[in-house]
Amino acid sequence: MGHPAAEAPPDDVVEPPPATRQIAAWASWDWGSAAFNAVVTTFVFTVWLTGSSFAEPGSDVEAVTALHSQWLGWGLAAAGLLVALTAPALGTLADAGGRRRPLLAGASAVVGASVLALWFVQPVEGGMADAVRLGVTLLAIGTIAFEIGSVAYNALLLQISGPRTIGRISGIGWGAGYVGGIVLLVILYVGFIQPDVGWFGVTSQGGLDVRISMLIAGVWFLVFAVPVLVGVPDHRRPGAPPARVGIVGAYAAVGRHIAELWRERRSTLRFLIASAVFRDGLTGVFTFGGVLAAGTFGFTSSEVIVFAIAANVVAGASTIGAGWLDDRYGPRRLVSWSLVVLVIAGTAVFLLHDAGTSAFWVGGLVLSACVGPAQSASRGLLARLAEPGRETELFGLYATTGRAATFLAPAAFSLAIGIGGAQYWGVLGIVAVLAVGLVLFLPVRFPRGLGVDGRRDVTTGAA
Template sequence: MGHPAAEAPVDAAVEPAPARRQIAAWAAWDWGSAAFNAVVTTFVFTTWLTSNAFAEPGEDLVAVTARHSQWLGWGLAAAGILVALTAPALGTLADAGGRRRPMLAVTSGIVGLCILALWFVQPVEGGMADAVRLGVILLGVGTIAFEIGSVAYNALLLQISGPRTIGRVSGIGWGAGYVGGIVLLVILFVGFIDPEVGWFGVTSEGGLDIRVSMLLAGVWFLVFAVPVLVMVPDRRRPGAPARVSVAGAYVAVGRHIAELWRGRRSTLRFLIASAVFRDGLTGVFTFGGVLAAGSFGFSASDVIMFGIAANVVAGASTIGAGWLDDRYGPRRLVTSALVVLVIAGTAVFLLHDAGTRAFWVGGLVLSACVGPAQSASRGLLARLAEPGRETELFGLYATTGRAATFLAPAAFSIAIGIGGEQYWGILGIVAVLALGLVLFVPVRYPRGLGVDGRRDVTPDGA
């Protein structure tokens, strides 16, 4: 069973040029998503939630931090399981009726409200544990909505791009996300978190600086979610039923997986390989700050500065790599990025005694490769998607990714256990990236999809 695009490649002469306004509107959602990715789940809120700010008087601070971190981990794990179980079926439902934008609107609204509701997470004596539980619940619900919304958002990529422009458009989106993270982090750091008395008289008393930051982050996310809902088209698959039952959606997903196994096994193999290396890519940022502080002598302010610099480098490289994606193909770009990541990660491990300078250099090299690999992976899947079934395939993309989310944390912990020191965890992340590379390289794709660059999209349709 061949891929339709392989049988009738798109003619470069008739492929419409992407509308810049639609691309900007689509990328605005990625820009706004920094409020959840960079501020809530990475650098600000979760760091505060698992700190000793939520310790009752007289409690063991180390034990409190461990307990609250464990609650956070279990909450996010439960959210991941729910995403894995529901994303493909919801994608099928959205595809059937051409309802990607409504799905994105609902989930974006839920994410924004969850971020705003973090204002109510307040360290109050006698109620610290309840406050942490509330924070974990809101993070879990927000994560579910964000991941399902991302399925619909990624599928809309094909509504505003073609085989020759997917890489650049996807890169613009990923880059916008990194740049948005930089801008919002700087605003919050300068305005509320760093000064003793911030804008409007905000202080750190009762976590007010963090809670006000969540209000701004929630508004930020909601505002930048609007353009894609207004300006990007949402087309229904020709001949698709207007309504599909939930049970029918799961049946359709099972049928789709069987079809991939029988006739498009390369797509299925890519889903598996990408799940592994995407978890390694996530691990680079997830554990980067921990390693910087614990193994390379970074202060808290140094970590934030490195985070901003890493986002600058990642954003610039991702936008620039979009041209390389379209020119040479996402397969080559992903392979090259993973090779550099493995080499750079190994170098950081070997130079662990060199201090902050080694981590700055090696860490920024790693940051420069993470975004391009993520963006090219998304673009490659978009090229493989059957017309009208994009959201369903991106739902499987989310599911396989969630199924592998234990790999990087587990490898990180196992490597530390073997070496006895924190910096050994670097090898665990490198091992996951290397495994993803080994699984990805042998995958072969149908010609005519642009996977190997512009020359792979034959203009004559032969």
């Protein structure tokens, strides 16, 4: 079933420019979120937690690290399941009261506290397993809170933007996340992790360098979470669910919303499914990039970190720049072309697996340049599709469908390696997920007048 055509704004109505101060306040949460995404879950803490530091003396290090990695995987999987089950209903509750900031504030406080508590995860002989379990538990709690906070945060995008500026503002926020990650990683790497004796005499004894890094990351996240909570408006929008709605009522409202999407806004439902697939592929590009750089293209550990920094700089710059393309030509075109380039570049990386580090530098940076724009444009597209007053609920469904598909890229990566018998075949697994997402996305048609097809669409309601 198609959408009813949206009513386009008259040509002579000028959308008021967004307040620069509010944009900066909103994007600060993305900037601070790098403390959790880049430092805690990707490059520093999880690498340390699943490494040899937590193997008891005399134990089989390889077996122990594999076990601890398995615990980490199960812990994060359980966190993802809880997010999938709760995000839409919490979004409904936040929409009903026009209280997205309180949800974001509570979630941010839990994330910051979880990261700060990682200080207590210490490799002590005789208690290594307990320490790892504590670390996994804190990571799971932080992940749940972070994902719930992201739902409210994404919904606030519509409080500071309009149809002609969503793409640019979303790109600024997503790009700020990449740049913030680089700044914090460089500070921690240069100050504590790389040198034998870091700032203030910190060494790696007892994991002190990593534990200090977690304290800094926790403070970083909390500090940069404050501006959005005090500088971005939060009010109940027309069309929101009744102000008094309980947990049972919230789940009932979610069910009705899904049924309504199926009957009247099926393209939104199809987009949620397609985006869940290609977003998992986008995540896989960064998740397995370092593994491939080291295992297939011969990068040293230091070279992997240098590449990670360069990749994030490129991703941040391209995402901020692509925001203007999003508003001018529409997020549908930006997502489509980004995925096309990703499929081509990923295939090239696979074919050039014997070409050494130079081939990976070129192909990897092209991939990095397209990941952020696709992610940001996807967020902006959903924001354009959201019904007034139900934005947080829809972003909750966005989180749920995304969580439901998180197995795709890892499974495809592993399956492709099993078929080809070499690590570089895993690239084709990620490419396959991106290609499937692209195929699911291209046939989706959206209502006119929402800016999905760019400024002309907003102005005239034409496709």
